Amino acid sequence: DLRTHYASEIKPEELGDEKVSVAGWVHEVRDLGGICFVVIRDRTGRSQVTLVKKKTDPELLDRARKLVRESVVSVTGSVKPEGKAPNGYEVIPDEITLLNEAESPLPMDTTGKVEAELDTRLDSRFIDLRREKTTAIFRIRHEVLRAVRDFLTDKGFIETSSPKVVATATEGGTSLFPITYFDREAFLNQSPQLFKQILMSGGMDRVFEIGPIFRAEEHDTRRHLNEATSIDIEASFCDHFDVMEVLENMVAYIYEQVIENASDSLEVLGVELKVPKVPFKRVTYDEAIEIVNANTDEMLNWGDDLGTSSEHAIGEYVFKETGESHYFIIDWPTEIKPFYAMPYEDNPVLSKGFDMMHRTMELSSGAQRIHIPELLIERIESQGLDPEGFEFYLKAFRYGMPPHAGWGIGCERLVMTMLGTENIRDVVLFPRDRRRLSP
Numbered sequence: 036d037l038r039t040h041y042a043s044e045i046k047p048e049e050l051g052d053e054k055v056s057v058a059g060w061v062h063e064v065r066d067l068g069g070i071c072f073v074v075i076r077d078r079t080g081r082s083q084v085t086l087v088k089k090k091t092d093p094e095l096l097d098r099a100r101k102l103v104r105e106s107v108v109s110v111t112g113s114v115k116p117e118g119k120a121p122n123g124y125e126v127i128p129d130e131i132t133l134l135n136e137a138e139s140p141l142p143m144d145t146t147g148k149v150e151a152e153l154d155t156r157l158d159s160r161f162i163d164l165r166r167e168k169t170t171a172i173f174r175i176r177h178e179v180l181r182a183v184r185d186f187l188t189d190k191g192f193i194e195t196s197s198p199k200v201v202a203t204a205t206e207g208g209t210s211l212f213p214i215t216y217f218d219r220e221a222f223l224n225q226s227p228q229l230f231k232q233i234l235m236s237g238g239m240d241r242v243f244e245i246g247p248i249f250r251a252e253e254h255d256t257r258r259h260l261n262e263a264t265s266i267d268i269e270a271s272f273c274d275h276f277d278v279m280e281v282l283e284n285m286v287a288y289i290y291e292q293v294i295e296n297a298s299d300s301l302e303v304l305g306v307e308l309k310v311p312k313v314p315f316k317r318v319t320y321d322e323a324i325e326i327v328n329a330n331t332d333e334m335l336n337w338g339d340d341l342g343t344s345s346e347h348a349i350g351e352y353v354f355k356e357t358g359e360s361h362y363f364i365i366d367w368p369t370e371i372k373p374f375y376a377m378p379y380e381d382n383p384v385l386s387k388g389f390d391m392m393h394r395t396m397e398l399s400s401g402a403q404r405i406h407i408p409e410l411l412i413e414r415i416e417s418q419g420l421d422p423e424g425f426e427f428y429l430k431a432f433r434y435g436m437p438p439h440a441g442w443g444i445g446c447e448r449l450v451m452t453m454l455g456t457e458n459i460r461d462v463v464l465f466p467r468d469r470r471r472l473s474p
């Protein structure tokens with residue numbers, strides 16, 4: 036066997052004379068003359084391999100001394116307790132097998148002594164991932180998505196997938212990536228929006244999707260990607276308030292689960308998480324405008340969208356008042372919400388659309404949707420779009436579409452705000468942005 040145990044699994048007191056094999060990357064070779072230490076690193080931690088000159092076959096010792104950092108090896112030997120070694124044991128090797136030798140110098144430092152630029156790290160993500168802090172982020176991302184699946188499954192949602200090659204825009208026509216689909220024009224999908232709504236007409240009742248969304252946004256910011264991961268839900272016989280409740284409870288559950296199942300990764304990152312308190316505060320759009328106008332130099336008019344600095348001002352205001360980072364903005368003007376957001380029946384200038392915010396940025400948008408086809412066509416037209424292009428979607432509204440609501444939350448922003456990373460690219464293995472198309 037190349038590997039019988041992960042580094043963190045080895046317990047000398049349980050093993051006795053049993054031989055083990057550890058496999059991984061050569062983290063460090065420390066040759067002190069009479070004794071040589073080789074530290075092997077795997078996903079779970081480190082093992083120290085100890086070779087005492089007087090007791091070791093010279094040929095094996097020579098091989099150990101010549102190991103190049105970050106090469107891949109498998110080491111077989113017996114285990115002894117050693118308080119000073121990582122994980123409390125050392126391996127006395129019978130055999131060291133070099134499986135793949137690393138070239139040197141490495142494209143970047145892995146020891147953490149020199150902090151590399153994000154761009155350098157992303158160019159050599161495979162090396163960057165050998166740093167504990169980078170791995171910890173993706174371990175936590177896994178826990179976040181596992182929690183999402185558990186939570187939504189438990190609430191009766193079933194996981195679906197929608198096409199990523201599509202014929203129409205959903206979130207505004209300017210930010211689409213056109214592609215060639217045989218001899219036709221097509222686009223990379225901005226959101227599962229239209230498809231998750233069609234599923235409501237199909238009676239699927241409660242669905243969720245975790246998948247890529249594509250936005251051809253030109254701006255190069257710390258919180259925008261051109262390919263992001265969206266967590267979407269859609270639920271029938273629900274209004275916006277029902278799905279807001281699902282959302283806030285899900286976010287709280289995710290935090291709980293990360294604390295419970297990934298505390299070691301949080302520790303590596305030096306992050307202390309606090310579970311957000313539910314219910315999240317509801318701020319109306321009108322109140323949001325007032326907060327901005329009273330607390331900043333900006334003067335917003337009713338009907339304006341909220342920009343980054345406005346979002347920050349509102350976030351700080353809410354945080355001061357509640358001590359919480361998460362909140363909702365509700366009751367938006369219908370005109371600045373997408374065409375599918377339902378206007379209030381008694382006051383149609385306001386819509387049943389909402390945003391879920393973190394102190395620092397928007398995390399999610401959602402709405403109760405329009406389920407009446409005539410109204411939907413009117414809204415599509417009033418946004419300057421051609422209903423003909425939406426025929427495949429509109430059709431689903433004419434033969435029995437229940438009232439429904441849903442939301443989408445960006446997975447990267449969720450992880451980013453949870454961990455307080457400065458740049459969204461930190462939480463994406465292979466980010467896609469204006470400049471970056473590889474790796």
Ligand code: AMO
Pocket residue numbers: 206225226227228250252258259260261263265267268397398399400401402441442443444445446447448
């Ligand atoms: P929206 O366009 O607000 O809503 O997107 C939902 C959430 O997805 C994330 N997100 C992004 N993250 C990083 N980079 C981007 N370029 C990016 N674009 C979006 C954000 C955002 O809040 N169809 C609706 C959802 C719905 O109503 O169900 C939608 O797509 O966290």
